[in-house]
Amino acid sequence: MTGSGTGIGQAIAKRYAEAGANIVLMGRRKEPLDQTAQILNDIIKNAGSKGRVATFPGVDVSDEEGINSMFEGVKKQFGRVDIIVNNAGVSGPVKTFTNASVKEFRECIAIHLTGTFWTAASGLGAMEKGGKIITISTFFSEENRYEQRPYRFRTPYTASQGAKNRLAECLAWELADRGIRSVATNPGPVHSDRIYKTVYPKAAAEFLRVGGYPGLASTEIEVVTAKALPFLGDAEDAVAKACRDAAAEIAKKRGKEDEATVGALAKTVHGALAKMQEIAEKIQGNTSKMIVDGEFLSQDEVAEMVMTLSDEKVSKLLNGRVIPNDRVFYPVKPIVGTGVDVLPESELRGKVLVLTTTSSAAKDVERVKMIAKIAQAAGAKQVIVLYRNSADEAHFKEFHSHAIDFMSEDAVRRIFNTARTHFGQIDSVVHFTGDSDYTAAFSTMARKQWDSLIDNFLYIPGLLVKEAVIAMAPPGALEEPARFKGTKGTVVLVGPDAPTGKKISGLLRARADVFRGALRPYTATTNQELGDVLGSNVKLHLVLAGNSEGAEPNLDRLHNSILSLAAGTALKKNEAIFYVDEARA
Structure with a gap:
């Protein structure tokens, strides 16, 4: 156990x-x-x-x-x-x-x-x-x-x-x-120390960091979260000491460490901590109201x-x-769709698109190339192709392209900053994960192979989405989250295809869905944070090609759907996850 x-x-x-x-x-x-x-x-x-x-x-x-x-x-x-x-x-x-x-x-x-x-x-x-x-x-x-x-x-x-x-x-x-x-x-x-002392209080602190608290900058609220929040619910003298320690650190960073400043800040910190507790209790109460008898397990x-x-x-x-x-009735907006409203190609005119792929499979290389060609022909201001394997350089010579280390946070951030500096605001980032080998059994898989799948289908997409959103926001948004408000742009993850063939076994379907099943809740959660928390107009889309009948993806529909999403066709709609080959012709 x-x-x-x-x-x-x-x-x-x-x-x-x-x-x-x-x-x-x-x-x-x-x-x-x-x-x-x-x-x-x-x-x-x-x-x-x-x-x-x-x-x-x-x-x-x-x-x-x-x-x-x-x-x-x-x-x-x-x-x-x-x-x-x-x-x-x-x-x-x-x-x-x-x-x-x-x-x-x-x-x-x-x-x-x-x-x-x-x-x-x-x-x-x-x-x-x-x-x-x-x-x-x-x-x-x-x-x-x-x-x-x-x-x-x-x-x-x-x-x-x-x-x-x-x-x-x-x-x-x-x-x-x-x-x-x-x-x-x-x-x-579930009733546990983790949910009461960690999850709910930290969520409350994050709401405060983003929404603000009088007298404290967002970066200073992070100090309160680190120094004082762990003592929430402890004896009052321990809380008071933690608040003063946080205040002293904030005062030092401000360059004013006199007793009067620290004392005043300690009161402000104590107030912020009380607000965090209030929000945490509200989160807990709202969750309880979604349970039929109001009781956690x-x-x-x-x-x-x-x-x-x-x-x-x-x-x-x-x-x-x-x-x-669980007995939680958790209402959410429907976000899964089967078709994308296709926009005219002219909607891409003047856009800066970054296309990225970690796959060297011929299928994925051709998809990236075709989308890049269509975008260029439609008058996109700039199409940038980023690929993982330097041996793929020959495939993308007709575009502005680079081989980069997608495992490096610095490399990803640097290339997005360079693109923004040279070509202007990045309007859209489209990433292709490629597929895994659905004939490979998870139960006998070598650890090295599993780690490679985790990197490809979770770590790299997560890093790319994060850095893309940061690149689309004004400088300083990480320190002042209010700057994310109203920012525009789209990110499209093109996840692994469904298995194809006349007779698809339940086993193959189950293997194929493991990492598709990771990207779906990731997409939902990211969009909730982008819209409801940060007030951003940036949106993340997930496109999953192939259908439940095992048919080959319709490439024209796939290309048009991806480019329409990249151009912003679904920004005002709930739908964010698209099974484009499940739509009727």
């Missing part, structure tokens, strides 16, 4: 201990694991069972060698693994995506998604027929017809969870012949769901499913 030292993981471990199971605890910190082990041993002793508890401290779920070594140890102690519970998680950056660091983005995905993948993939070597993989995800990434749930300030979190749900489905297909089952459950809000109730899914009959009935464990 991952993430089993505290919270939900500990609650689940207790239920297994009551049932007499042998329990393997793992996590990064030794002390919580030791404390949990003691609790479990007491439960086992009182129950009179023969269950045993093993702990593996210092193991991060994203650590390839650490996980491998742990499962080797488990096999030596217990012989096999019957149930894996993927529970480990972190809050991740609770920030507007423009201000979340690359490091925070990557760490969140590493824990939530890569940790889930590698724990399952490595653990399969210790599993036999009848084994079960239970994955705990979130309802903040699931879809309902033309809806897609966003979760503001949590872009890497929602992307990870969306992919995690689809990965759980995919593993069920891949492991069916081995008699191993995979089920996911999506709890709603308890950690024991989540544990009850996991125990239920462990049952032999239940796991067979629900194999390959994502089971809601």
Whole structure:
């Protein structure tokens, strides 16, 4: 069981201990694991069972060698693994995506998604027929017809969870012949220190950073968030000291460190902290109102769901499913469409377009070239093509093009700044992810191959979108978020195609949807932050080619749709995710 030292993981471990199971605890910190082990041993002793508890401290779920070594140890102690519970998680950056660091983005995905993948993939070597993989995800990434749930300030979190749900489905297909089952459950809000002391307060602080607070600049509110917010709810003397420490740092940066200035600032900081608490309580209250009985789940109730899914009959009935464990009625705007209103090519005249691709596949190279040619012919002011593989230079010689390192934040920011300096305001950025190999099984995939997929379908798109939006905003917008208001531009992600062919198996469809399933909630969350939080007119679109019948993409429709989105055709519409080949001809 991952993430089993505290919270939900500990609650689940207790239920297994009551049932007499042998329990393997793992996590990064030794002390919580030791404390949990003691609790479990007491439960086992009182129950009179023969269950045993093993702990593996210092193991991060994203650590390839650490996980491998742990499962080797488990096999030596217990012989096999019957149930894996993927529970480990972190809050991740609770920030507007423009201000979340690359490091925070990557760490969140590493824990939530890569940790889930590698724990399952490595653990399969210790599993036999009848084994079960239970994955705990979130309802903040699931879809309902033309809806897609966003979760503001949590872009890497929602992307990870969306992919995690689809990965759980995919593993069920891949492991069916081995008699191993995979089920996911999506709890709603759960009573926990994480949600009360981290997620809601940090979200409140972010609202304040963007919206402003009298007497403090946005960058100074960040100091309050870092220095004082962690003490929210503590004893008043501890809060007062934290506020004064934050005030002292702000005063130092202002160049006025006298006692009167620090004292006045401490009062302002205390007021900002109180406002954060007020907003956090409002967020909590609004969420409660969307639940039928107004109650968040308890950690024991989540544990009850996991125990239920462990049952032999239940796991067979629900194999390959994502089971809601929430009762949240979460209304969202419908944002999924099947067609784009095609604009005349003249709408591209005078525009500056940046086309980027990480794929060297002939299909994707041709798509980029065709869109670049159409845009040039339509009178675009400038078309810039950025590609990953320097060997692709020959394909794009007729355009202003560069090979860049898409893994480098500095390189991406530099090239966007250069384009803006030389050619003027960037109107649109279009990125092509290319496809993954749908014949490759996730359950037997090498870690290096998985990491490459994460880079291509999550990290690089996230970095490009972030830097594109920053480039479209006036200088200084990161420090003063109000400057994002009213900015214009479009970003289009062209994600992986649906599989093609006359007979597409459920297995291939499931594999294809893992990273499509990451980009959908990412798109929804990013747009919510762009519009509702920042007041920006920049919009992110996701185009997914191919259809449910396995037909080849209609290239004319695809090209026209992408260019129309790039020209701004859907800026005033809700739709942001487009299945362009599902539309009738």
